[in-house]
Amino acid sequence: MSQEAKQAKPSPYYLARSKNCIGDGLFAGVNFKGGETIIALKRPLLASLESERLKDTCANCFVWTEESSIGSRLYVKEGTTVQTCAGCKRFRYCSKACQKAAWNRGHKHECKNLRSVSDKEIPKAVLGCMELLVRRKHKLIDDDTWVMLQALETHIDDFVQNGKYPGIELMAMGTSQFSATQNTFTKEFVAAMYARILSNALTLITPTFDPLGIMIDPLLCHMNHSCDPNAYVIMDGPQVQIRTLKDTKKDEEIYISYIDPTNPFARRQNELRARWFFACKCSKCQNGTETQEDEWAIAPKDLNAGFKKMADMWLDANPDLASDPANYVDDSTDGRRVAALQGEVFKLHEDAQTADPEEAIRHIESALDLCRQSGLWRIHRQPVPALRDDLIVNALAAGKYELAWAHCVKRHQSVLPKLYPQPYHPVRVIQTWQMAMLAQYLASTGIEVKPGVDMAVIAGVLINMVNEAAKTSHGPENAFSKSVQEKFKEVETEILGKFGSRDVMDNAVKMQEKKLIEMGDLVEF
Numbered sequence: 001m002s003q004e005a006k007q008a009k010p011s012p013y014y015l016a017r018s019k020n021c022i023g024d025g026l027f028a029g030v031n032f033k034g035g036e037t038i039i040a041l042k043r044p045l046l047a048s049l050e051s052e053r054l055k056d057t058c059a060n061c062f063v064w065t066e067e068s069s070i071g072s073r074l075y076v077k078e079g080t081t082v083q084t085c086a087g088c089k090r091f092r093y094c095s096k097a098c099q100k101a102a103w104n105r106g107h108k109h110e111c112k113n114l115r116s117v118s119d120k121e122i123p124k125a126v127l128g129c130m131e132l133l134v135r136r137k138h139k140l141i142d143d144d145t146w147v148m149l150q151a152l153e154t155h156i157d158d159f160v161q162n163g164k165y166p167g168i169e170l171m172a173m174g175t176s177q178f179s180a181t182q183n184t185f186t187k188e189f190v191a192a193m194y195a196r197i198l199s200n201a202l203t204l205i206t207p208t209f210d211p212l213g214i215m216i217d218p219l220l221c222h223m224n225h226s227c228d229p230n231a232y233v234i235m236d237g238p239q240v241q242i243r244t245l246k247d248t249k250k251d252e253e254i255y256i257s258y259i260d261p262t263n264p265f266a267r268r269q270n271e272l273r274a275r276w277f278f279a280c281k282c283s284k285c286q287n288g289t290e291t292q293e294d295e296w297a298i299a300p301k302d303l304n305a306g307f308k309k310m311a312d313m314w315l316d317a318n319p320d321l322a323s324d325p326a327n328y329v330d331d332s333t334d335g336r337r338v339a340a341l342q343g344e345v346f347k348l349h350e351d352a353q354t355a356d357p358e359e360a361i362r363h364i365e366s367a368l369d370l371c372r373q374s375g376l377w378r379i380h381r382q383p384v385p386a387l388r389d390d391l392i393v394n395a396l397a398a399g400k401y402e403l404a405w406a407h408c409v410k411r412h413q414s415v416l417p418k419l420y421p422q423p424y425h426p427v428r429v430i431q432t433w434q435m436a437m438l439a440q441y442l443a444s445t446g447i448e449v450k451p452g453v454d455m456a457v458i459a460g461v462l463i464n465m466v467n468e469a470a471k472t473s474h475g476p477e478n479a480f481s482k483s484v485q486e487k488f489k490e491v492e493t494e495i496l497g498k499f500g501s502r503d504v505m506d507n508a509v510k511m512q513e514k515k516l517i518e519m520g521d522l523v524e525f
């Protein structure tokens, strides 16, 4: 055997002390280009579904059987349903094979105990903690994995300081009792494990980023945060991949983002401090408010008199508005006014989180009006992009397809490239997919969005875009990428049939690409 062949292939990643963050972190063991896989796991150590998702999602393969907005789950096989476990009456499975796999992974040791509390709603972190304890008690988690899990920060001192520790102790007591592990683990140990879950869990997601619950894995949970991350998490059922968002050199730390990194500096810092107990010093945060996330369209001092007066009124009624760490700008009169306006817009966005789409649309439109009329907001400054995202979702739910379309085009042209420069950025890919599916739907209704527009061709153009990008964002083997590819083939054949030849089709595509750009002015802001 040659010398080279004898040398072991270098591991693509390793754990080590982080230079910039509290505790340990994950590092690149080799050089990566953007869009490559760093880690691929068959499943995380533990995943626990949200209460709502327990009703409609397989607790083993996480296939979500509920209908959702247009085309976002095309990769789910039609007719998929879930059946309740006859024992615990809590978990549901899509097949006997999934039930058996979960049973052998540890459910057999908790099913009976869970039956006695089948009428109780149990939070996902408690259910997850119970499963971990039961599996360890029955030797279904090995020593190395268990030790690695213990290495994760518990942040107990921080929970004591923020007053949440008594609640954690209470939940830990319930966890011990429901899992019948009181004789195996001390109550301090269980409280620490519960705290560890709270401060380390990642979000369990579908390939289209719908949140399903939480997951814990000793390797994945060692990834630290950056508001300018070089990696992201992608899932396909229980399979998890960590993929690079940009070129990453050997020995560079791998960062994902725990939050929406497109928010302004104060909001990001506030969220990270409150939930994960650290002051972020990532490359973006080091630039403070000197980044595009904090760019106003006009200087706060140039705000018009009417809006200055309105902000002063709000500040008289609630002086804390400007000192709220999430909205803080600076202590000048103009800074306080702008912070008050910002607080009001974010508050309107919170109010829009309601189940009634018509009501949500009203809140969102008044927030967008406030942003536009004040002249302060750029189209890419939050919460304008988040308001638009929610407007699209609610407009779809309310059957206002033309409104949803107008905002999809605006987002596609003016927001996505600015917030997510990589064409394979997963958020950009999923939102383009949502737009493509809407275009297809509009084509099927025959609604003429604008004279000369052929929605079927535009849908084809968008599906083609997603088809190319998904190979990198999700990887070619992901169920989402495969569904997109199938859809692309289907649409291409259809359009080719309609135009008769590739040349005629290519000309039509070029013309419709122009039309798509022209539709960017369907909404002004």
Ligand SMILES: C[S@@+](CC[C@H](N)C(=O)[O-])C[C@H]1O[C@@H](n2cnc3c(N)ncnc32)[C@H](O)[C@@H]1O
Pocket (backbone or CB within 6 Å): 018, 020, 021, 022, 023, 024, 025, 151, 152, 153, 155, 199, 200, 201, 221, 222, 223, 224, 225, 226, 276, 277, 278, 279, 280, 281, 282
């Ligand atoms: C999911 S864990 C990551 C692993 C952690 N470093 C450890 O060794 O347990 C999240 C915790 O890591 C630390 N952390 C993550 N990102 C950080 C950052 N950008 N700056 C400082 N600390 C960070 C914080 O203590 C946070 O609560």
